[in-house]
Amino acid sequence: MSASPLSIHGPLQSSSEVLMDIRNLTKTFPVRHSLLERWRQQPMRKVRALSDVNLDVRKGETLGIVGESGCGKSTLARCLVRLYEADSGSVSYQGQDVLALRGAHLRDYNRRVQMIFQDPFSSLNPRMTVRQVLREVLSVHRMRPKDQLDARVRELLELVGLPAEAAQRYPHEFSGGQRQRIGIARALALEPECLIADELVSALDVSVQAQVVNLLLELQERLKLTVLFVAHDLRLVRHLSHRVAVMYLGRVVEVATTDALFEQPLHPYTQALLAAAPDLDPQQRVTTPALQGELPSPLHVPSGCPFRTRCPHAFDRCATERPDLTPTSSEQTVACHLYTHPPEHPVRGASAEPHNVRRHA
């Protein structure tokens, strides 16, 4: 891996034990009818935000989740913490059926799997000091006896690199990066096993981003956390993640170790996504065609492979058959017919054959 201009430490070793197993997770949102549609009594249309998502999250790893805007990253994160109810599929967390959890079991799961949002300010009560915010979380969830709350608040602030005096201040008195640290402290107050960070640093300046990302790495090491890192910034994802899942139009199209994904991306979408990233390997940008055309509407997902309408390698099968995620090595799985049923003849107009295409004998 090349040296990072942001000076971010590399991720730690992770285990291969599966913490969360996501199978065929599907989520749709109804679309409001226009007046004309209502008058014509047309059936309700649905946006397919997630479509048969399959993914495993391993204990102690940082799993980066990337993809263009609208591909379903946030919906996936929200379904995993039950902020959204999935339509179908399953999520198993250490053998527990997450989608069936209710009452105290769901509260316990939500304590163990915490989500941190892009804008912690909106969820911090402006009239409460940091001490009050953290004490409230600790007491509501009975994490410490009353006489130990202040000591724990100090510990939490120290853990996220804020001085003890920060406890007496109000959210508006902090910078963006400091607020993000308070958001992390609030999540850590519940002693979670897994953090889901949705665009955690995308609103921050680049230098502050590096500090918060480094903090996340340190905390992961110290507290043995599992982290799902949802982000647009491929550079950050590369430096933070052990593995990366690439999403396109509500589907996971490739999952690989970070090195494999960035050094030899298999899916034509992953290749185009990396080629479009400004600070990644310039060599890759020269050899890979950029993304063609517009992202199709999630109301009209193409038949077969959802990427086929923009793919320079698409062939007949891509229009009729949806490719499943298939392992190509111990490090990489990809949902693309080029690797399972490559065409007999090269596709006309394709500017380059993707890496590692295995042809049938």
Ligand SMILES: Nc1ncnc2c1ncn2[C@@H]1O[C@H](COP(=O)(O)OP(=O)(O)OP(=O)(O)O)[C@@H](O)[C@H]1O
């Ligand atoms: N609450 C909602 N109601 C209706 N449609 C929604 C809702 N949330 C998401 N969607 C739609 O679902 C699709 C996936 O959205 P989602 O926010 O999960 O994508 P994303 O990859 O996180 O995008 P971004 O990177 O811009 O946050 C989009 O088409 C979006 O418009």
